[in-house]
Amino acid sequence: DAAMKNGFPHFMLKEIHEQPEALKNTILPRLVKGLPDFGDDGIPDTVLKQCSQVHIVACGTAMHAGMVARALMEPLLRIPVTVSIASEFRYDTPLIDSKTLVIIISQSGETIDTLAALRLAKACGAATLSVVNVKGSTIARESDYVLYTHAGPEIAVASTKAYSVQLAALYMVCCRMAFVRGNYDREEAGDFIKQLLDAIPAMEAMIEKRDEVKALVTHLINKPDAFFIGRGLDYAFSLEGALKLKEISYIHADAYAAGELKHGTIALITDQVPVIAIATQEKIFSKTVSNIREVKARGAFVILLTKEKSKIEPGIADVQINIPDIGDRFTVFPIAVVLQLIAYYASVGKDLDVDQPRNLAKSVTVE
Numbered sequence: 001d002a003a004m005k006n007g008f009p010h011f012m013l014k015e016i017h018e019q020p021e022a023l024k025n026t027i028l029p030r031l032v033k034g035l036p037d038f039g040d041d042g043i044p045d046t047v048l049k050q051c052s053q054v055h056i057v058a059c060g061t062a063m064h065a066g067m068v069a070r071a072l073m074e075p076l077l078r079i080p081v082t083v084s085i086a087s088e089f090r091y092d093t094p095l096i097d098s099k100t101l102v103i104i105i106s107q108s109g110e111t112i113d114t115l116a117a118l119r120l121a122k123a124c125g126a127a128t129l130s131v132v133n134v135k136g137s138t139i140a141r142e143s144d145y146v147l148y149t150h151a152g153p154e155i156a157v158a159s160t161k162a163y164s165v166q167l168a169a170l171y172m173v174c175c176r177m178a179f180v181r182g183n184y185d186r187e188e189a190g191d192f193i194k195q196l197l198d199a200i201p202a203m204e205a206m207i208e209k210r211d212e213v214k215a216l217v218t219h220l221i222n223k224p225d226a227f228f229i230g231r232g233l234d235y236a237f238s239l240e241g242a243l244k245l246k247e248i249s250y251i252h253a254d255a256y257a258a259g260e261l262k263h264g265t266i267a268l269i270t271d272q273v274p275v276i277a278i279a280t281q282e283k284i285f286s287k288t289v290s291n292i293r294e295v296k297a298r299g300a301f302v303i304l305l306t307k308e309k310s311k312i313e314p315g316i317a318d319v320q321i322n323i324p325d326i327g328d329r330f331t332v333f334p335i336a337v338v339l340q341l342i343a344y345y346a347s348v349g350k351d352l353d354v355d356q357p358r359n360l361a362k363s364v365t366v367e
């Protein structure tokens with residue numbers, strides 16, 4: 001066990017550190033002349049080109065990777081991109097057909113609801129592409145096309161590196177689709193991939209800053225609740241931040257689209273309630289900042305995650321963690337590291353079983 005942890009106190013921390021390497025392993029072998037090319041993986045361009053909509057289905061953290069992919073893909077590809085929770089989808093009557101590309105995301109490739117969703121998608125005649133980490137797993141075997149992520153084995157129940165490589169794979173699919181569908185020319189697609197690669201050193205930079213994150217969890221670990229807010233892509237990131245925190249620290253955590261707070265949840269914001277605000281998207285930055293002002297005015301303890309170059313008036317954030325100034329669409333990679341470290345140090349700070357949280361299983365193979 002100690003040998004497998006390679007000097008780290010927990011598998012989760014080890015796996016957080018493995019992310020830059022896992023991203024390289026997932027991205028680099030699939031680049032040909034700087035563009036994503038799935039030749040060996042056998043995902044035909046015709047499928048990526050001809051589909052009229054994308055439907056993403058998964059559970060848990062994998063579903064949250066799907067939420068990020070949706071927010072990335074739809075504005076770029078200009079086709080409907082929908083995300084469903086697998087346990088809902090499987091008993092639904094989804095609007096999918098032979099022109100639908102169904103993307104199934106699963107680290108284990110064995111999650112029973114996700115497998116049932118895959119079978120339903122196939123029965124509806126959709127083309128199915130799975131993004132899977134475990135080689136030869138049931139979902140990988142049963143889907144029409146597979147894009148393996150190369151995270152290596154993930155032992156900690158709380159998923160970290162599997163999430164970031166799922167994202168890397170989905171970003172590559174999105175780029176290839178944009179290229180073959182004409183949303184991007186060769187230069188634009190190449191630039192997208194360059195920016196994706198810039199996310200790797202940005203993740204390393206956040207791993208280096210782990211002591212900053214460790215210091216801030218003192219403001220969380222004695223609190224019953226924490227709220228994560230953001231807009232657009234930042235909202236999709238915050239869903240995973242809240243899940244990570246609750247699953248291993250047992251602090252009740254929820255994510256809200258920042259603008260939705262005032263429709264109810266702001267009633268819960270009182271003195272010193274922690275609010276983790278994510279503001280990395282320039283287009284909506286000032287809007288998120290005004291939501292931060294609203295919670296601050298009610299006494300919230302604000303932990304702000306933003307870019308280095310962001311200009312924030314003093315007094316808005318109690319703690320600020322800056323990520324490098326990479327392209328807005330790629331900030332999920334460094335932000336994910338920060339969110340994972342927040343959850344990790346909160347769990348450690350509460351002296352909990354980081355790698356084996358109560359009631360949870362790594363792979364849910366029964367309904």
Ligand code: G6P
Binds near residue numbers: 059105114361364
């Ligand atoms: C379990 C795990 C989660 C994971 C989810 C989906 O709930 O605890 O970390 O996100 O299953 O698993 P999958 O293997 O399909 O990605």
